Amino acid sequence: MSETILFWSILVSQLMLAGAMISATTRMIRGPRAQDRILALDAFYVAAMLMLVLFGIRVGTSVYFEAALVIGILGFVSTVALAKFLMRGEVIE
Amino acid sequence: MSELPVWAALLVGFFALAGSLLTLLGCLGLARLDSFYERVHAPTLGTSFGAIGILLASILYFSVTGQRPAVHEVLIVIFVSLTTPVTLMLLARAALYRDRAEQNGNVPAAAFGQDVVVEAPADPQA
Amino acid sequence: MMRQILPYPLLSLGMLALWLLLQQSLGLGHILLGTLVALFAGRALAALEPDRPRIRKPxxxxxxxxxxxxxxxxxxxxxxxxxxxxxxxxxxxxxxxxxxxxxxxxxxxxxxxxxxxxxxxxxxxxxxxxxxxxxxxxxxxxxxxxxxxxxxxxxxxxxxxxx
Known part of the structure; x- marks a missing residue:
């Protein structure tokens, strides 16, 4: 009983997160400007991180936790670097 | 997995569903809202209570199945809730800077008078 | 003296908590190692000389x-x-x-x-x-x-x- 509840709720949650990643990707493709794409990338990696945590629950191991933490840290650093690049790299002629 | 009682399974499922629904709504907002400054608000849904819901589910699941008294998901919550405002502020400032450099009239000008409130398409002279 | 060892007590405490959470244990070895990391982090921050926030009502x-x-x-x-x-x-x-x-x-x-x-x-x-x-x-x-x-x-x- 509890196994079926868990299976279906995790499955539906993962599908919803997949939907979240798809809509972030559409924004990444559509743009229109660089800051929109970076914002979408930021939302995308957060959804991917949460997806990994759900995988961990589903499989029943906690090894995915470390991967999620690494995604979070790398995503933060890359977004900051890209935002900095927007301020200093492109607009100044 | 069989050792999980039904109430725990229900709670884990509820938190996971609520968290991912909020994240989904945030990303949908990212796709649907019209201007950049409106879209800045959307990802915080996923990073505040979206993340908290899913990580609560994870804490509950691993604590009840007894593999470990799982608390280290708290780390992700703290980390995400501290870093998201920083990235969003940096991005918003970059966007402000670019819009001002182009003078496209989307944003209020840098030095502005005593007005307290400015509408979205700000008067360039203001 | 206290100032020199622990310039930022809250930060050091936070670092220790973070370390123990990451290691997922409360063993003596981890506490000692975490304390070492926390002390080092406090000294490192002191070397940067940031403004010390004054918290009046914690x-x-x-x-x-x-x-x-x-x-x-x-x-x-x-x-x-x-x-x-x-x-x-x-x-x-x-x-x-x-x-x-x-x-x-x-x-x-x-x-x-x-x-x-x-x-x-x-x-x-x-x-x-x-x-x-x-x-x-x-x-x-x-x-x-x-x-x-x-x-x-x-x-x-x-x-x-x-x-």
Whole structure:
């Protein structure tokens, strides 16, 4: 009983997160400007991180936790670097 | 997995569903809202209570199945809730800077008078 | 003497807690190693010589955190509704220039994180000369209500804590 509840709720949650990643990707493709794409990338990696945590629950191991933490840290650093690049790299002629 | 009682399974499922629904709504907002400054608000849904819901589910699941008294998901919550405002502020400032450099009239000008409130398409002279 | 070993006690305590959470154990070895890391982190931060934040009323921080949690949850639901309404709604979003009395740097950092972390409002730019901040609000129905909320709910509390 509890196994079926868990299976279906995790499955539906993962599908919803997949939907979240798809809509972030559409924004990444559509743009229109660089800051929109970076914002979408930021939302995308957060959804991917949460997806990994759900995988961990589903499989029943906690090894995915470390991967999620690494995604979070790398995503933060890359977004900051890209935002900095927007301020200093492109607009100044 | 069989050792999980039904109430725990229900709670884990509820938190996971609520968290991912909020994240989904945030990303949908990212796709649907019209201007950049409106879209800045959307990802915080996923990073505040979206993340908290899913990580609560994870804490509950691993604590009840007894593999470990799982608390280290708290780390992700703290980390995400501290870093998201920083990235969003940096991005918003970059966007402000670019819009001002182009003078496209989307944003209020840098030095502005005593007005307290400015509408979205700000008067360039203001 | 105490100052030299532990220049930033809160930071060092936080580092120790972080270390133990990452290691997932309360063994003596981990506590010793974590303490070493925490002491080193405190010294490293002291070498950077940041402004030391003066926290006057530490207990009020708990009240602030509870307030923020409730507000974030509430605005989560509000923004979710706006997203679901989608294109049908009229446009209310706009910029807001807010005068602040807060001058303390760490207090301003806390306020900016609170405002940005709350869905529906985003901190854009602080002008140190005038002491004003530019905020973008997703659902700007009543400007004065927003100004009052931020000033009365957060700023007054932060003023009590930091100044």
């Amino acid at each position: 207990l009020k921080i708990i009240q602030l955190m509870a307030l923020v949690a409730v507000d974030v949850l509430r605005s989560n639901l509000a923004v979710a509704r706006i997203v679901l309404d989608g294109r049908h709604r009229e446009h209310h979003s706009g910029f807001l220039l807010l005068p602040l009395e807060l001058r303390d740097r760490s207090a301003l950092a806390v306020l900016s994180c609170i405002i940005t972390a709350t869905p529906g409002s985003a901190w854009l730019e602080y002008d140190a000369m005038r002491g004003t901040v530019l905020i973008h609000v997703l659902d700007l129905v009543d400007e004065q209500a927003w100004i009052d909320t931020i000033k009365h709910r957060y700023e007054s509390l932060l003023l009590e804590i930091f100044q």
